[in-house]
Amino acid sequence: NAGVTQTPKFRILKIGQSMTLQCTQDMNHNYMYWYRQDPGMGLKLIYYSVGAGITDKGEVPNGYNVSRSTTEDFPLRLELAAPSQTSVYFCASSPPDRNTEAFFGQGTRLTVV
Amino acid sequence: QKEVEQDPGPLSVPEGAIVSLNCTYSNSAFQYFMWYRQYSRKGPELLMYTYSSGNKEDGRFTAQVDKSSKYISLFIRDSQPSDSATYLCATRDTSGTYKYIFGTGTRLKVLA
Numbered sequence: 001n002a003g004v005t006q007t008p009k010f011r012i013l014k015i016g017q018s019m020t021l022q023c024t025q026d027m028n029h030n031y032m033y034w035y036r037q038d039p040g041m042g043l044k045l046i047y048y049s050v051g052a053g054i055t056d057k058g059e060v061p062n063g064y065n066v067s068r069s070t071t072e073d074f075p076l077r078l079e080l081a082a083p084s085q086t087s088v089y090f091c092a093s094s095p096p097d098r099n100t101e102a103f104f105g106q107g108t109r110l111t112v113v
Numbered sequence: 114q115k116e117v118e119q120d121p122g123p124l125s126v127p128e129g130a131i132v133s134l135n136c137t138y139s140n141s142a143f144q145y146f147m148w149y150r151q152y153s154r155k156g157p158e159l160l161m162y163t164y165s166s167g168n169k170e171d172g173r174f175t176a177q178v179d180k181s182s183k184y185i186s187l188f189i190r191d192s193q194p195s196d197s198a199t200y201l202c203a204t205r206d207t208s209g210t211y212k213y214i215f216g217t218g219t220r221l222k223v224l225a
Contacts, residue, residue, distance in 0.1 A: 004156075031211060033212075033213065035215075040121060040217060040218075041217060042119075042201065042215050042216060042217035042218050043157075043201070043215040045212060045213075048210075048212060050211070056210075058212070090156055090157070092213070094211075094213075096211070098145065098205065098207040098211065099144070099145045099162075099164055099205075101147055101159040101162060102159075102203075102213050103159075104156035104157050104158070105156050106155060106156045107154075107155070107156050109154075
């Protein structure tokens with residue numbers, strides 16, 4: 001069982017560069033989420049999706065974009081990277097039932113220099 | 114006021130100690146509560162969940178919810194060095210968005 005797979009695991013970007021963080025899940029989950037985790041700050045929601053073609057902003061969407069063309073994939077795009085985007089990014093998915101947990105990927109550690 | 118607040122720690126305890134980790138939440142409509150464990154440089158993994166009020170036990174771990182005081186607790190008995198991790202409490206907004214809301218996490222170190 002692959003679960004939620006994120007690539008790459010690590011990346012160093014220069015200020016102003018762009019990149020896409022990939023996330024795919026093989027559990028046929030409707031809901032997918034992108035979080036960032038900064039030391040001592042917990043998990044902050046960037047964007048989420050309730051199904052293919054539907055996305056919505058979370059708490060901290062500025063500087064990011066997402067798309068959801070299939071159930072399996074939910075890529076996160078960083079345009080014009082800034083040092084404030086240095087963080088660990090987690091993708092998660094869950095089924096639509098309200099009393100279920102989210103399943104997380106292993107994270108992408110991004111440094112912007 | 115944050116929707117979920119968690120004691121940040123860090124917490125260091127000797128092996129064999131009883132550990133108590135705590136969170137509070139603000140919205141009385143929240144019903145489903147989770148504890149995630151996150152090892153260093155890994156993604157969070159579900160440890161336990163509870164629905165509504167009451168206790169749930171799983172081996173050395175007990176999750177407790179007190180809806181009257183909006184308090185969530187995780188107790189670890191006979192703590193082991195392998196329990197050293199960050200513990201995150203979480204709930205889910207079931208009013209329509211189904212977003213997960215996390216506490217900031219408590220870093221626990223169990224000393225051998």
